[in-house]
Amino acid sequence: MEKYKDRPIGVFDSGQGGLTVLSRLVDLLPHENFVFYGDSGNAPYGVRTKEEVYQLSKRVVEHLINDHQVKAIMIACNTATSAAAVRLRAEYELPIIGIEPAAKPAVLENPDQEVVVMATPLTLRESKFNNLLQKYDKDHQVVKVPAPKLVELIEQGQTKSPELYSYLHQVLDPYAGKASAVVLGCTHFPFAKQAILDVLGHQTRVYDGAIGAANEVKHQLAKRDQLTERTEAGRIIFENSAPGASALSEELYQLFRSEN
Ligand code: DGL
Numbered sequence: 055m056e057k058y059k060d061r062p063i064g065v066f067d068s069g070q071g072g073l074t075v076l077s078r079l080v081d082l083l084p085h086e087n088f089v090f091y092g093d094s095g096n097a098p099y100g101v102r103t104k105e106e107v108y109q110l111s112k113r114v115v116e117h118l119i120n121d122h123q124v125k126a127i128m129i130a131c132n133t134a135t136s137a138a139a140v141r142l143r144a145e146y147e148l149p150i151i152g153i154e155p156a157a158k159p160a161v162l163e164n165p166d167q168e169v170v171v172m173a174t175p176l177t178l179r180e181s182k183f184n185n186l187l188q189k190y191d192k193d194h195q196v197v198k199v200p201a202p203k204l205v206e207l208i209e210q211g212q213t214k215s216p217e218l219y220s221y222l223h224q225v226l227d228p229y230a231g232k233a234s235a236v237v238l239g240c241t242h243f244p245f246a247k248q249a250i251l252d253v254l255g256h257q258t259r260v261y262d263g264a265i266g267a268a269n270e271v272k273h274q275l276a277k278r279d280q281l282t283e284r285t286e287a288g289r290i291i292f293e294n295s296a297p298g299a300s301a302l303s304e305e306l307y308q309l310f311r312s313e314n
Pocket of ligand 1: 177
């Protein structure tokens, strides 16, 4: 029988974005097995209600636990974290780790400068994010930029297309050459990092929460003595609720690893 320690780690997102977090997890925990579940059939989450996102997230969590016997779950989605993490943690015993926009380091490391936070409309209006701002954004440096269409373009596999550039110009031009930092507060957005910097200017510092979240997964498993002791490379299973989209997951994952 498979040892508990050798069970996979479940990673999920509303779609392909969570692959950017998966990549960090694989760097940090190369011997672990992972199941990546993209809910592209129900994406985007960021324009839904909090209750809908909770229900969708719960369905994925049940699937990862019942069909894959995962030992921990990374909610690789800022939107699902803010809408559902607290409730899910109360309902399940296994470690459930979330991700939030890295606004704290961005504000603290860029005093008196403009900080652009790009995220989904739901993340930006939820109390989790606004409590964070209240605590750290004392000087009101943060500008919130909801960018729901960027999620849709990346779901189609677009990371550098003319349509993507044109949308980025539409939402980011007012901050071009001025923003000191940009927070990628949606896990889809690191796929478009180069394009975002092309529009904002390459002097802009980029913050994303994936490394912190990956460290937290390792910490939670180490604390419970549940890290695998295997020494061979782990494997990844890609699953998706939209027909054909798991092949795009594999492609985007390889693309992201080759560029980062
Ligand atoms: N990738 C997700 C996030 O980090 C959300 C994208 C969506 O709107 O579905 O917020």
